[in-house]
Amino acid sequence: MKNSKYYIAIIIFLLLIIGLVFIVNRSNKDYYLVRGKKSYEKHCVNCHGQNGDGLQLLIPPLTDPAWFENDSVVCIIKNGMEGSILVNGKNFNTRMTGNPKIEYDEIADLVSYIRHTFLKKPQRMTPKQVNEQILKCR
Numbered sequence: 001m002k003n004s005k006y007y008i009a010i011i012i013f014l015l016l017i018i019g020l021v022f023i024v025n026r027s028n029k030d031y032y033l034v035r036g037k038k039s040y041e042k043h044c045v046n047c048h049g050q051n052g053d054g055l056q057l058l059i060p061p062l063t064d065p066a067w068f069e070n071d072s073v074v075c076i077i078k079n080g081m082e083g084s085i086l087v088n089g090k091n092f093n094t095r096m097t098g099n100p101k102i103e104y105d106e107i108a109d110l111v112s113y114i115r116h117t118f119l120k121k122p123q124r125m126t127p128k129q130v131n132e133q134i135l136k137c138r
């Protein structure tokens with residue numbers, strides 16, 4: 001019985017360590033979202049807006065899953081797009097310039113961030129998927 005305080009202290013200490021490891025691990029895992037947000041603010045926010053709402057009939061919102069479930073969204077980010085499109089039931093017909101120099105890792109973080117934040121679909125995209133998709137872009 002004399003030692004029980006000692007054991008309890010050790011157990012509490014171990015639990016603290018486990019908790020700390022868990023927290024550090026988690027924040028590492030979510031760091032791609034922080035990078036994705038930064039990239040969004042650098043490359044996309046000026047047009048598509050802080051919440052991906054777009055701008056009236058000039059710039060479409062980034063909240064339509066139809067455009068983000070498919071990996072081909074990678075091609076839009078890299079090469080831009082123009083012509084008539086339908087987003088959330090509304091017609092847009094303007095032009096988006098591409099980002100030909102953007103790294104594959106950055107595209108992966110960017111798409112993951114948009115899926116997670118605007119579409120509430122935490123489906124992460126990997127650089128490998130970006131690479132595979134880029135080869136299919138027209």
Ligand code: HEC
Pocket residue numbers: 040043044045046047048058059060061062063064067068073076077081082083084085087092093094095096097099110
């Ligand atoms: C210069 C303004 C501008 C910037 C910067 C820009 N876009 Fe766009 N984006 C547009 C316009 C305009 C369209 C619609 C093009 C059309 O009508 O064919 C569009 C269309 C899209 C589409 C397809 C439709 C939709 O709403 O889902 C996606 C996806 C997209 N942009 C993602 C991005 C991402 C991600 C970035 C940052 C890398 C970005 N855009 C940066 C103007 C911009």
